[in-house]
Amino acid sequence: MKILPLRLFAALLLVAALRAEPSSSPAVTDPAIPPGAETRVFREDASSPVRLHIYKPAGWTAGDRRAGFVWFFGGGFVRGTPLQSAGWAKRAAGLGLVGFAPDYRTAERWSGVSATATVADARAALRWIQDHAAELGLDPERIVVGGSSAGGHLALWTAITKTPPGLDPGEAPRFKPAALLLSSPACDTSKLTGLRAERFTGFDPTAFSPLQNLDLTMPPVFLIHGDADTTVPYAHAVALHRALVDSGNECEFVTVPGGTHKFSSELPEWKRRLPELHRTFLEKHHLLPSAPVPAP
Numbered sequence: 001m002k003i004l005p006l007r008l009f010a011a012l013l014l015v016a017a018l019r020a021e022p023s024s025s026p027a028v029t030d031p032a033i034p035p036g037a038e039t040r041v042f043r044e045d046a047s048s049p050v051r052l053h054i055y056k057p058a059g060w061t062a063g064d065r066r067a068g069f070v071w072f073f074g075g076g077f078v079r080g081t082p083l084q085s086a087g088w089a090k091r092a093a094g095l096g097l098v099g100f101a102p103d104y105r106t107a108e109r110w111s112g113v114s115a116t117a118t119v120a121d122a123r124a125a126l127r128w129i130q131d132h133a134a135e136l137g138l139d140p141e142r143i144v145v146g147g148s149s150a151g152g153h154l155a156l157w158t159a160i161t162k163t164p165p166g167l168d169p170g171e172a173p174r175f176k177p178a179a180l181l182l183s184s185p186a187c188d189t190s191k192l193t194g195l196r197a198e199r200f201t202g203f204d205p206t207a208f209s210p211l212q213n214l215d216l217t218m219p220p221v222f223l224i225h226g227d228a229d230t231t232v233p234y235a236h237a238v239a240l241h242r243a244l245v246d247s248g249n250e251c252e253f254v255t256v257p258g259g260t261h262k263f264s265s266e267l268p269e270w271k272r273r274l275p276e277l278h279r280t281f282l283e284k285h286h287l288l289p290s291a292p293v294p295a296p
Contacts, residue, residue: 034086034101042102042128043121047110052125053082054136055089055099064137067144067178067287068129069097070158072122074149076186077115077199078107085151091275095282096289098138100129104154107199115150115189115199119164119208122154124171131174144287145177146278149232149261150196152185156210159219165203179285180221181278184261186232187211187240195232211240220250222281224274226259252281 033039037053057066069092073084082101089099104121105113126145133140147155159176163169188194190209197205206212221244225237237253244251254277256263256270263270282288 032081032083034083034089036090037086037101040128040132042125050103050105050121050125051082052100052102052128053086053089055086055093055101056137057093057096057098060098060137062135062137065139066137066289067097067142067282068100068133068136068138069095070100070102070126070129070143070145070155070177071181072102072104072145072147072151072154074147074151074184074186075106076196077118077150077153079109080106080150081109085147088146092144095279097144097287098136100125114201115196116164116166116201116203116208118150118154119157120167120171122157123163123167123173126158126173126177127171141175142178142287143175144179144181144282146181146183147185148183148264150186152182153187153189153210155180155182156185156187156214157208159215160210160213161215162213164208164213176215177219178287179219179282181281182221182223182240183264183274184225184229184232185210185223185237185240188236194236211236211243214243214247216247218244218247218249220252220281220285222252222254222278224254224256224277226256226261226263228258229261229263231261 034053039051039053041049041051043050071085071088073080082103085101089101092099102125105117130140145155145158158173163172188209188211189196190206190212191197194209200208225234227234241251241253264274
């Protein structure tokens with residue numbers, strides 16, 4: 001029987017142990033990069049960099065000063081990826097805007113992070129876009145922000161001036177969005193009347209609820225919600241519309257009869273109609289080029 005030298009035997013044992021030991025590397029937080037996008041990091045100091053994905057229209061140049069379009073995906077502040085919002089950003093590029101599909105920290109991909117971090121990331125994403133407007137070919141004061149469900153909550157917070165408790169005022173957007181496009185937004189996350197308050201740990205959840213913290217002057221809002229939504233109550237959209245209109249703000253409110261939380265994917269008519277409504281609203285507010293160009 002051949003006896004291995006002691007050092008070689010010890011080395012083989014070490015290799016076997018390393019192979020058997022569970023990986024201590026951090027969880028993967030980066031989803032697949034949306035096809036056709038340029039990707040940039042807008043937050044470096046998180047446990048893993050947080051990125052946004054950019055779609056530029058045909059004929060784009062850095063000196064354009066175009067309008068921009070940002071869409072936040074939904075997922076209850078727990079799940080979701082920018083792949084869900086990439087289609088909206090690409091569609092915006094097809095209309096001649098610079099489209100953005102930002103990521104943000106969610107509990108499933110960032111090990112139970114509080115939903116307060118999602119608000120921080122949304123505001124930081126718009127601030128980064130505005131700070132880099134010159135190189136992105138953007139007018140920093142003509143950026144449309146939208147989102148669905150939790151993404152609608154985040155879109156609203158990019159338009160609210162005050163910084164929520166515990167967040168960095170230096171990450172607040174420089175300018176309000178030029179318009180908001182909200183689909184079934186989770187606008188009330190307060191402890192008393194809202195939903196998902198338990199996900200805003202560490203602070204009073206009402207301080208992170210858009211409905212209770214609206215500015216007196218808000219951007220023009222396009223709001224759409226299904227009246228059969230059992231995930232985010234239709235009554236919350238009614239309350240948001242009333243609060244905006246009563247304070248003298250513009251809010252175009254569209255009800256989807258029989259629409260659930262997923263009306264835009266479950267009802268073919270609304271899957272087609274919703275982008276048309278968005279386009280009409282943006283045209284009304286002079287946020288589209290005079291001659292839309294096809295996406296590259």
